[in-house]
Amino acid sequence: MTTAFCLSTAVMAAQSYKKDSLQIKSYATIEYSNNEVKDIELLKVLCDYCSDFQKKIIGEEVLRRSFNERFDPKNRIKNGKKKLAIYIRIAKKDLAAIKEE
Template sequence: MAITFCWLCYTAQAQIGYQKDSLQIKVYTEIEYKGDRPLKIKVVKVFCDYCNEKQIQFLSQEAWTISYQNRYGYREKIKNGKAKLAHYIRVNKEDFKKIQ
């Protein structure tokens, strides 16, 4: 019982630890559909006030890739129109600083 309690405390502390060394950035994307086929994927906005141009480009590419991989997941929901998606991208602070 004591071992289980110690393990739970350790995992709870590890879950809080990611916040200290990583950034979470929100990105909006849109997927345009005609019928049930995706036509175009567009990054609408990257919410990062302190990012340089290369970092914004990196985040845009990551969000575009996530949307591309999920483009057929919305087939039942949208026949003609746009799917508006919000992505939360988590990046290590040290790795993010290296993008110049």
């Protein structure tokens, strides 16, 4: 009986993040030339409920994460552009706290 209670509590806790947070999808590209990173570019932040300032701050985080992904073997190419889809999960209250001062 206690095992069933612990499992149901764990499942409910694992799903509670959906109520409290938002998932924001964004796109970036990493341009390679001779196996070296030439440029990292933010393409788009998809967030219907974000202000322009919030999109700018989230875009900076996307660029930082793209920079960290540049040497991952699955993202490396010899020449050309690698497109990345980056998901950011943020608490609703943390997103609301991003304000222009």
